[in-house]
Amino acid sequence: MRFVYPQAKRKALTFSYDDGQVYDRRLAELFRSAGMKATFHLNSGNLGPERDRDTFIGAEEVKEVYRGHEIACHGVWHRNPTTLTRQQLVLELQEDRKALEKLTGGLVQGLSYAYGSYDGDVMDIAKKLGIKYSRTVQGTGGFFPPADFLAWHPTCHHDSRLMELGEQFLHVADFYELPLMYVWGHSFEFGRSGDWSVIEAFVEKMKDREDIWYATNMEIADYILATRAQEFSADGLTMHNPTAVDVWVSSKEGILVVKPGEVKYIGEQ
Numbered sequence: 001m002r003f004v005y006p007q008a009k010r011k012a013l014t015f016s017y018d019d020g021q022v023y024d025r026r027l028a029e030l031f032r033s034a035g036m037k038a039t040f041h042l043n044s045g046n047l048g049p050e051r052d053r054d055t056f057i058g059a060e061e062v063k064e065v066y067r068g069h070e071i072a073c074h075g076v077w078h079r080n081p082t083t084l085t086r087q088q089l090v091l092e093l094q095e096d097r098k099a100l101e102k103l104t105g106g107l108v109q110g111l112s113y114a115y116g117s118y119d120g121d122v123m124d125i126a127k128k129l130g131i132k133y134s135r136t137v138q139g140t141g142g143f144f145p146p147a148d149f150l151a152w153h154p155t156c157h158h159d160s161r162l163m164e165l166g167e168q169f170l171h172v173a174d175f176y177e178l179p180l181m182y183v184w185g186h187s188f189e190f191g192r193s194g195d196w197s198v199i200e201a202f203v204e205k206m207k208d209r210e211d212i213w214y215a216t217n218m219e220i221a222d223y224i225l226a227t228r229a230q231e232f233s234a235d236g237l238t239m240h241n242p243t244a245v246d247v248w249v250s251s252k253e254g255i256l257v258v259k260p261g262e263v264k265y266i267g268e269q
C-alpha cells in the first residue's frame, strides 16, 4: 500500500512567501482566487509601524490580507538566527509566535529561517519552542517531502526553473510517494519590478487540477507527519492510526480512509 493525500489526491502544491511586505496583498489574492493556499512568513516587529506604512502589511489588515492562508513566523525583527545568542534566539522566535497568535487568534507553529540561516542548535531551540517545521532556502529541484521538517528544503525559488519544474510535477514519476512541489520567494520580487508574469503564469498552469491538493505548509506537514506516525501489524496488512488526522491509503483494497484511532485491514499493495 502507499499513502496518498486527503481525498485521494496524488500530489500536493504549496507556497511560502517571506517578510510580509505590502505586495503580499496582491499575491495572497492571486493564490486565493485560483483556489490555492500559501504560507506567509511574517516578522511581527515590522507589521505596520507608521514609518513603514508603504513597505509592510499593517497589523490591523493581517487577518483580511491573508484570509484562507497560513500565517507563520520569520522572527520578530528578521535577525539572523545563527548570529544570535540562545537567549536572543528564544526571544526572536517566542515573541514572534506570541504576537502573531494574538493577531490571528490561533496557534502559529510554522517558521522560515531569516536569511535561510540555521544550524543544529537553531533547529533544536525552534523545536523546543513549539515550532513544527521550518523552511530553508536550499532548493532541491525535486518533489520529495523533507526527511526533517525543521530543515524543510523547498523545491525551488520562483525565478529559477519554475515553469520547467511545474511541468515535471504535472507528470511526476510514479516512484514518488506523496510528491510535493514547494515554491518559495518574496512578493517584493514581483512588486518592485512590477513584473508578476512568472507567478501568474505558474498559477494559471497549475490551478484546477483534480489530482493536486492545494494546501498550506502546516497542513502538509501535519498530514505527512501523521502518515509517519502510523503503526502496522507484523504482517504489514493492518494499520492503526494513532493521530488526530484522517489518513488516506491506496492499496489492493482500493482507496481507504483510516480515521483517528481506527484499526483497519488495508491489504497489500
Ligand SMILES: [Zn+2]
Pocket: 018, 019, 074, 078, 114, 115
Ligand atoms: Zn526574510
